[in-house]
Amino acid sequence: MLRSPPPSHSAEQNSSIDQGFDLPWEDGRVDKRYECPICLLVQRNPVQTSCGHRYCRACIYAWIRESPLCPTCNSALGTSKMFTDLIAEREIMSLRVKCSNEGCTQTFELANSESHNEKCLFRLVPCPNGCPNLLRRRSLDNHMANLCLLRVKVCEHCSEEVKAEDLPDHLNKCRELQISCELCGCRVQRSELMSHRESVCAKVIIPCCYSRFGCTERMQRQNLPSHYAACVHEHLQLVSQHVSILESQMRPSVASHRPASARLPQQLSFDSPYVTSDLIDTDPIKTAAPGGTAALLNEASDLAAQLVDAKRTIERLTSTVQQQTQKISSLERKIREIDGRHCNGVFYWQVNNYMDYKQTLLQGSTPVLHSPGFYSSFYGYKMCIRLNPNGIEQGSGTHVSVFLHFMKGENDALLRWPFKGKIVLSILDLISPDGCQQHIVDFLSSKPDLAAFRRPTSNRNHKGFGYLEFAPISVIEKGNYVKDNTLVVKAVIECEDESLIA
Incomplete structure (x- = not known):
């Protein structure tokens, strides 16, 4: 029978001593002979007494400090009467246990418990960066690389090292x-934002450079070229007025320095003996005072230089406007080309201001409309x-004529000619509700012997293929096919063989 030790402070000490093993055993429980009678756990460092009982080393040593008697049989005990039970220790260390870390399913001998725990991926470990998180070892790398707020990150813009939690700031x-x-x-870079706005930004409001001559316009920088181009005459007039004002300011100064000869009566004869050569010379520049002459010459020179600069500025801006216009036209063509490539053989053409072509008919002209170019596929x-709103030949005046024309493309040398396939042309019903629409649809099958399907030799084949009488004009104009003055023509291209020549 186990005796309770005498009252003392040992209860407090037992909480800190190394008691027996309290682990999830593979078999659920362990043979009672390995149980320590003091802590009731599996013996750790088992010690056998002279009376034949076995205890945890820490448990029995703590016991005999308070009582010299065996807790099981009350026999006298002493440290000299106890020895380490190596056989029992070997048996205990060979017992199999389950990993105590949640989520880990491994089992192993008790002897390997510490080594497993050191590398177990499910063990809770603190973050090495010092953040307050406890996480499983298998999540540590991801936490350190992507989640830890105290991890060091390098700013991809300035290469400065900052903590992840400080990166937003x-x-x-x-x-x-x-x-x-x-x-x-x-x-733009934040450090260059001010200089960008001062010299580059297209939408900063700035004054016209002719403001010094009186132009009061202020506009976005991007609108300056068009303003210069549209106001050339106004700017020249302002410069001319400025020159006139300066000239009017010069005249009093010149007149005040004229010699007396300039103010003599006209009837005074130059043959008079009282008139000398120095009185006859009335050139205001020559006769002005020395200081006034220099000032007038300098001001006249400045005006001439300003006029030359103004002329050069106008020429330069005119050239810039022309270059920008050419670039814009080139970009617009490229954008249309890209849009045409991505339609993938299904093309919608919106014919805007359709009803306005009636007015051109009244004026005696026959409008012919061509859609932007499009491709049967990206490399096709x-x-x-082509649309003739008033028709041609036998359809003239009664029907809308619709044709398809092949154009020069970037991959013509790699494609198989003549074109073989089917083409579906439609004029869409834009007003009827879904499910009730009555599109005007017709089909074309390629005819390789016709020139219309051969490889183009000009930008657009002169020969087209389609219908002279595609749809009655009255149906188009009075039906559901024109909405907001817009007609929509749809083309679907189905190629028999669009593979490129290898």
Whole structure:
């Protein structure tokens, strides 16, 4: 029978001593002979007494400090009467246990418990960066690389090292960060934003450079070229007025320095003996006082230089406007080309201001409309739609004529000619509700013997293929096919063989 030790402070000490093993055993429980009678756990460092009982070393040594009697049989005990039970220790250390870390399903001998725990991926460990999180070892790398607020990150803009939790504040003031100009939307470094607005930003409001001559216009920088081009005469007039004002300011100064000869009566004869050569010379520049002459010459020289600069500025701006206009036209063509490539053989052509062509008919002209070019696929055939709103030949005046024309494309040398396939042309019903629409649809099958389907030799084949009488004009204008003065023509291209020549 186990005796309770005498009252003492041992209860407090037992909480800190190394008692027996309290582990999840593989078999659920362990043989009672391995149980320590003091702590009731599996014996750790088992010690056998002279009376034949076995205890945890820490438990029995703590016991005999308070009582010299065996807790099981009351026999006298002493440290000299106890020895380590190596056989029992070997048996206990060979017992199999389950990993105590939640989520881990491994089992192992008790002897390997510490080594497993040191590398167990499910063990809770503190973050090495010092953040307050406890996490499983298997999540540690991801936490350190992506989640820890105390991990060090390098700003991708300025290469400065900052803690992850401080990165948002750093980005709000990073001078190398690309930010959007609030006016024009351009991306510039924060450190260069002011200089961007002072010299580059297209939407900053600035005065006309002729403001010194009296132009009061203020506009966005991007509108300056068009303003200069539209106001050439006004600017020249302002410069001319400025010159006139300066000339009027010069005349009193010159007149005040004229010699007396300039104010002599006209009837005074130059043959008079009282008139000498120095009185006859009335050139205001020559006769002006020395100081006044220099000032007038300098001011006249400045005016001439200003006029030359103004002329050069106008010429330069005119050239810039022409270049920008050419660039814009080139970009618009490229954009239309890209849009045509991505339609993938299904093209919608919006014919705006359709009813306005009636007026051109009243004036005696026959309008012919061509759609932007489009492709059957990204690397396919290029073509366009031709529309004659008043028809041609036997359809003239009664029907709308619709044709398809092949155009020169970037990949013509790699495509197989003549074109073989089917083409579906439609004029869409834009007003009827879904499910009730009555589109005007017709089909075309390629005829390789016709010139219309051969490889183009000009920008657009002169020969087209389609219908002289595609749809009655009365049906188009009075039906559901024109909405908001817009007609929509649809083309669907189905190629038999669009593979490129290898």
